Amino acid sequence: MKALIGAKILTQEGILDKHVLLFDETILEIVPEALYAERSQHAEQMVEETAIKGLLVPGFIDIHIHGSSGYDVMDGTQEALMAISNSLLKSGTTSFLATTMTMSQMAIEQTLSAIKLAIEMQSLQMSQNKATGARILGAHLEGPFINPQFKGAQNIDYIQKPTREWLDAYLNTIKMITYAPEMDDDFAFAKSMKDTDVVLSIGHSGCDYETAALALNEGVDHITHCFNAMSGLHHRKPGVVGAALTLPFTIDIITDGIHVHPKFMGPFIELKGIDKTVLITDAMRAAMMPEGSYELGGQKVVVNDGCCRLEDGTLAGSVLSMDEALRNLLNHSTITLPQIVQMLSENPAKKLGIFDKFGSLTPGKQADMVILNDENRVVKVFIGGILNYSED
Numbered sequence: 001m002k003a004l005i006g007a008k009i010l011t012q013e014g015i016l017d018k019h020v021l022l023f024d025e026t027i028l029e030i031v032p033e034a035l036y037a038e039r040s041q042h043a044e045q046m047v048e049e050t051a052i053k054g055l056l057v058p059g060f061i062d063i064h065i066h067g068s069s070g071y072d073v074m075d076g077t078q079e080a081l082m083a084i085s086n087s088l089l090k091s092g093t094t095s096f097l098a099t100t101m102t103m104s105q106m107a108i109e110q111t112l113s114a115i116k117l118a119i120e121m122q123s124l125q126m127s128q129n130k131a132t133g134a135r136i137l138g139a140h141l142e143g144p145f146i147n148p149q150f151k152g153a154q155n156i157d158y159i160q161k162p163t164r165e166w167l168d169a170y171l172n173t174i175k176m177i178t179y180a181p182e183m184d185d186d187f188a189f190a191k192s193m194k195d196t197d198v199v200l201s202i203g204h205s206g207c208d209y210e211t212a213a214l215a216l217n218e219g220v221d222h223i224t225h226c227f228n229a230m231s232g233l234h235h236r237k238p239g240v241v242g243a244a245l246t247l248p249f250t251i252d253i254i255t256d257g258i259h260v261h262p263k264f265m266g267p268f269i270e271l272k273g274i275d276k277t278v279l280i281t282d283a284m285r286a287a288m289m290p291e292g293s294y295e296l297g298g299q300k301v302v303v304n305d306g307c308c309r310l311e312d313g314t315l316a317g318s319v320l321s322m323d324e325a326l327r328n329l330l331n332h333s334t335i336t337l338p339q340i341v342q343m344l345s346e347n348p349a350k351k352l353g354i355f356d357k358f359g360s361l362t363p364g365k366q367a368d369m370v371i372l373n374d375e376n377r378v379v380k381v382f383i384g385g386i387l388n389y390s391e392d
Contacts, residue, residue, distance in 0.1 A: 001028065002048045002385065003036070007056040007371060010341060011359050017370060021056060022047075023367040025126075025385045030156060052371055054379055057341050059094025060322040064140055064224065064252060064280035066099050066296065068103030068287035068321075073098040074297065076111040081118040085216050087288055089389035091321035092344075092378040094368040095135040095150040095358060097175055099282075101297035102143030102154035105166060115139045118189035119173070131362040131388045137352065138175035142224070145179035145189070146204035152229035153316035154204060155297050162189035174198055174385040177353055180205035181215035190199070190218040197353055202240055202249075204229045212243035222327055222351065223251045225282055226268075228259050228315065245272060252278040255328050256320040258307050266333020269343075274335070276352055279325045279343045284317035314385070323378050330376065337376070 002023055009016040009030060020036040022028040031039075042048070046220055066073055068089035071080040081098060088096060098115045102106050115136060122132040143154050145162035162184045167174060176199040184190055190200055203210060203224030208231065223230075223244045231239030244251050251272060255265050259282075269277050281287070286294040286303045294301045294308075301308050301316045308316045322344055329340050349359025357366050367385035379388040 001045060002050065004056060004369075005033070005036075005049055005051050007052045009361060010055060010057045010338060012346075012362065015055070015338070021361065021369075023369075023382075023385050025367060027363050027365055027367050030361070031259065033134050050201060052380065054374070055337075055372045056318055056361065057092075057370050057372060058345040059358070059370050059381065059383065060092045060344040061097040061137070061352075061358065062088070062093050062283075062322055063091075063278060063348045063351065064099050064142070065096050065283050065287035066101065066142075066317055068283050068289075070285055070289055072117070072285040072296065074101050074103055074107060074111055076114045078114060078118055078121070081114060081136065082133060085118075085122070085136060088134040088321075089381045090288075090378055090391075091323045092326075092370040092372070092381060093134045093322050094370065094381060094383050094388075095137050096135050097138055097140035097352075099140040099142050102146060102151070102158050103297055104158055105144070105160070108141070108144070109166070109170070112139055112173050116170070116173045126386070129386060130385055132351075132383060133388065135383060137354070139170070139173050140176040140178070141174060142178045143204065145177070145183060147180035147183055150180065150204045150206045150231075151231050151295060152204055153299065153301070153310055153314055155299060159177050161185075164177040164189060164192045171196055172210065176201060176222075178203035180207065181218075181220055182207040182211050187215065187218040187220075190215060190220050194219055199351060202230070206231045206242055207240060209238040209240075209242050212240055212249075215246060216243075216249060217246055219261050221249055223249050225259065225280065226251045226253045228254070248276075250276045250347070252277065252280045254282050254318055254320060255279055255325045256281075256306070256318050257328055257332065259315065259318065262328065262332040266329060266335050269329075269333070269335065274339045275347070277343050278347045279322070279329075279340070281320040281322060281325065283320055287321065287389075289319075289381060323372075323376065327376050342392050
């Protein structure tokens with residue numbers, strides 16, 4: 001058994017001071033320091049104690065990330081996936097969905113196979129009490145089932161009509177699919193996916209408000225990187241953004257201050273509702289790297305002044321990290337730190353149906369934990385109770 005002593009602890013009930021968190025692979029108990037000290041006098045079991053400063057929060061879950069540290073999920077290799085997993089630790093990300101691009105079906109299938117193998121390797125490493133890097137929870141297919149007119153930085157040559165035909169072999173790995181419902185005739189694809197746990201999300205879509213409402217009725221209940229690569233808000237044609245605001249979709253949003261104006265991010269989230277919002281990075285291989293020229297989905301991307309663009313000027317992902325997303329909202333909105341952490345941890349866990357194991361510092365859940373200092377920068381990261389990162 002291990003104990004973290006000295007930090008404030010962010011729980012669903014609020015921030016606890018002068019408490020001790022006990023854990024092994026899972027969180028065992030959170031007790032007042034006085035009670036812990038009293039128990040220690042009579043304890044028969046040795047406890048590995050770590051004295052820390054700062055705020056202990058649940059690990060961040062990024063449901064939309066393409067890469068970092070020079071690697072991309074679509075590289076389709078174990079080397080790339082492990083490098084991404086390890087690099088994400090310093091941002092407080094303890095779990096993520098490895099996100100694909102609209103490329104050839106062969107390349108996507110190769111990547112899905114690689115993701116499956118990487119998950120198995122991480123599980124084995126964890127069983128051997130080894131550090132694994134951020135957990136790969138599964139895959140997020142961003143495309144190829146999108147609208148060519150709203151492709152964004154996706155490659156138009158590989159866009160397909162929505163079909164389940166070649167997905168069945170990978171349904172244990174795929175956790176989320178971003179697609180354009182207007183390309184789904186009579187919502188046949190959405191209907192075919194109802195027997196799965198895959199989250200269907202509207203994105204890279206030009207559908208109107210009415211089509212979005214019909215898609216919601218068919219189980220398409222999320223919206224990808226709100227405002228970006230979708231029909232916008234017009235008072236007579238509310239579009240996907242209008243549907244996001246007025247219908248019970250959950251949404252995700254990139255809070256880098258580039259994809260959405262920095263002074264509009266907070267008010268929009270508060271209007272939509274904290275409980276309905278997930279923060280994502282949509283980061284690409286240039287994240288945590290020097291600025292310059294990179295590749296995304298077979299296309300050249302130039303990173304300049306924190307902004308990623310194709311040569312034609314189209315936004316192409318981001319270099320955002322989860323801890324930066326947190327600090328950006330703190331600096332540009334009135335949303336509180338506990339609310340921001342909820343959108344980084346609890347809400348994505350609920351969206352993926354894994355809140356019974358992840359997303360909060362609750363006894364019985366996995367000990368995926370992050371320690372933030374007074375500047376809200378990551379100091380230490382535990383995954384499954386194993387120290388995976390320390391700035392020391």
